[in-house]
Amino acid sequence: MSQKVTLTIDGRQVQAEAGTTLLEAARSVNIQVPHLCSNEELAPYGACRMCMVEIRHGQRTRLVASCIYEVEEGLEVQTATERVLNVRRLVIELLLARNPTHPTLLKMAADLGVDKTRFEVEVKGCILCGQCVRTCREVVGVSAIGFEGRGTTRRVTTPFNEAPPDCIACGACAQICPVDVIPLKEKDGIRTIWKTDYPLQRCESCGRLIAPVKQLEYFSRITNQPLSHFTEHCVHCR
Ligand code: FES
Known part of the structure; x- marks a missing residue:
């Protein structure tokens, strides 16, 4: 029988199966975490870093990619702190440098209040999500x-x-x-x-x-x- 884990996401108590990811746990209670390289049909990968969230262990907090980080008993997760949003803004700028015109990226950028990128890369188009x-x-x-x-x-x-x-x-x-x-x-x-x-x-x-x-x-x-x-x-x- 699968083991259940109880954690908190954005202040809500969530039950999730052990071995599943924070992204899946958030999705199960309709908390939307932006993501690009994660796909339910594929093994967890963790390439784009768009899905970063902040987790708390006692007094210590840190950022993790929610699509590869597994749920843990008692974990506190915040999906939209200023620290998280700043990382996502940086990530979307890097992605826009590769592909400045695709509607999916432009929408994600707009949601984060980003309208241009400071970065320049040689290879355009592909965002390397794999x-x-x-x-x-x-x-x-x-x-x-x-x-x-x-x-x-x-x-x-x-x-x-x-x-x-x-x-x-x-x-x-x-x-x-x-x-x-x-x-x-x-x-x-x-x-x-x-x-x-x-x-x-x-x-x-x-x-x-x-x-x-x-x-x-x-x-x-x-x-x-x-x-x-x-x-x-x-x-x-x-
Ligand atoms: S969706 Fe998690 S790193 Fe890309």
Whole structure:
């Protein structure tokens, strides 16, 4: 049986399952903590630091990332002290330096009273939340993309910046990206992602486009079903 822990968040007593995070505990009682790199489908990561909160142990307080810090019996948590808000303002400025135009970031910045950034970085667009890399590995089960470089030149890319041999063109990375910076397009039966063209398979019964051939081949491999199982009838024909 799961063990319950009682803690206080913004003065409210909250019961949470041991092993869950402060972010989850706050969410369970409708206390909103801004977050960017955390996703329920992925393992805790703690990259963006947007979800910082202040915790108190006796007389001592400190800041922790709520998406990776686990609930503790008797813990006192404050989600919006001036110290917390100042850290979030700094974090959003750093994120705006990477991506100054995305509505999600602009909304978060506005909520914090931030309207511009003092920082400048070389690589624009990606905010390095890592959700694409983690989704590719943890959810899809391949490792087509990864991080390269450090500091202001750090970015997500394919091995050796070439067509990624492990990519199945499923598009999960583009879909999960919170700032929409992974281009995916489809034209004339071809899906293009990571600067590589992948032919789309047509349903053998009705001729509709189903999915990239590589993705269906991958499904066939991991399910031990013949490829024809995925190509003979699309969802519409079934
Ligand atoms: S959401 Fe917690 S560090 Fe990004």
